[in-house]
Amino acid sequence: MARITLPNGTNVDLVDPIFAGGNFYWFEATKGGDRIPTLLSELNGIFSLAKKAEKARTAIGEPMIVTSWYRSRAINNLIPNASRNSQHIPGKAMDFYCNNLSPLQIYRILDPIWDGGLGLYGGHIHIDVRGSKARF
Numbered sequence: 001m002a003r004i005t006l007p008n009g010t011n012v013d014l015v016d017p018i019f020a021g022g023n024f025y026w027f028e029a030t031k032g033g034d035r036i037p038t039l040l041s042e043l044n045g046i047f048s049l050a051k052k053a054e055k056a057r058t059a060i061g062e063p064m065i066v067t068s069w070y071r072s073r074a075i076n077n078l079i080p081n082a083s084r085n086s087q088h089i090p091g092k093a094m095d096f097y098c099n100n101l102s103p104l105q106i107y108r109i110l111d112p113i114w115d116g117g118l119g120l121y122g123g124h125i126h127i128d129v130r131g132s133k134a135r136f
Contacts, residue, residue: 004036007043018050023057028066029091035070037091045091046070049129052116053094056127060109062098067124069094087117093128111135
């Protein structure tokens with residue numbers, strides 16, 4: 001079982017939930033252990049998003065398949081059209097899809113209840129906890 005060390009010195013297994021009883025796991029936030037946060041602020045961003053994303057998951061009623069969460073600035077710079085100030089860099093954003101709902105259906109469910117950033121992209125949804133409501 002793969003283990004990683006978090007910036008606070010805690011060792012976790014990639015299959016451990018980010019917080020007890022949660023539905024999001026370290027392998028999702030770290031792209032299978034390839035993107036490990038190095039700063040406490042990034043770790044706090046991951047925790048903050050994981051907590052709020054649980055509410056989104058409940059509203060959607062389907063598992064969320066995470067395609068991207070935390071990104072270092074170097075990784076973010078390799079992604080075409082990624083914002084230089086992406087909320088992924090501090091661990092505060094995730095991109096995901098659901099097998100049984102279209103991105104538009106997910107967007108319509110989350111739009112009235114999500115108080116952070118919400119974006120609709122071709123095959124996925126972006127959510128973030130930027131601290132203000134934004135739609136794109």
